Amino acid sequence: MAFRSIxxxxxxxxxxxxxxxxxAEALGRLLVERGIGLVYGGGRVGLMGVVADAVLAAGGTAVGIIPxxxxxxxxxxxxxxxxxxxxxxxxRKALMAERADAFVALPGGLGTIEELVEAATWTQLGIHQKPVGLLDAAGYWAxxxxxxxHGVGAGFLRAEHRRAIVRDAEPAALLDALAAWRPVDVQKWLELEQS
Known part of the structure; x- marks a missing residue:
């Protein structure tokens, strides 16, 4: 799978x-090296600003979407x-999802977690067929x-859907895993399968 933007x-x-x-800086540089544009929340602060500045410094395209x-x-x-x-x-979230071919979460707080879970849920429900990745800097996402x-073991999440979220500590390996990802065709509802 080739990506125009992430x-x-x-x-x-x-x-x-x-x-x-x-x-964040390494990911931004790598996106430009691979000819991939950045879509993100439009901020100049925190890791958001770091990844955008890295993309721009390397001559890439950075699209910000902000309320x-x-x-x-x-x-x-x-x-x-x-x-x-x-x-x-x-x-904001709908337009970010529309303009991207895949999603990567850097470390972040509640907003980052909410956004990545929504993107993964949309993949699970078939609203889109786009991979979701965690850039696991310093083990943040472990x-x-x-x-x-735990959700798989407790019966609330299918193993196939859990694998829709890939994780790696290295930006290049993560982008490779996202490119190799393929959607699964299984129903979400475990209970219906058992009846």
Whole structure:
């Protein structure tokens, strides 16, 4: 699978470990090396700003999509290839998903987690057929990965759907895994299969 653009979800803070910003910068440079455009939340702060700045510094395309309420707080990155201002967070997420061929989550907080889970849910439900990846800088996503395995064991998540979220600590290996990913054709509802 070839990607024209990848949506990157990332923290609006840099996090406590310098490895997080290093991973964001490495991912941004790699996207440009592979001819892949960046779609992201449009911020100039935190890991969001780091990945966008890395893409722009390497001569790539960075498209930011930000709600007006955040743009008005002067959080928007003004040096992007394109900055799209929308009215709501829902519009932001829908447009980010529409304009991307895959999703990568860098370390981040509740907003990052919410966005990546929504993207994975849309893949699970067949709303889109796009892979979701976790760039596991400094092991940040390991507890989340363990939680997904717990969900499989507890009977709330199919193993096939759990594998829709790939994880790697190296940006190149993660992009390769996303390119190799193929959607599965199984129903979501475990209970219906048993009746």
């Amino acid at each position: 949506c990157v979800y990332a923290g609006s803070n840099p996090g406590a470990d310098p490895a997080y910003a290093q991973a 007006r309420s955040l743009d008005e707080r002067e959080v928007a990155h003004q040096g992007l290839t394109e900055l799209v201002v929308v009215e709501t967070m829902h519009q 507890p989340f990965d363990a939680f997904l395995e």
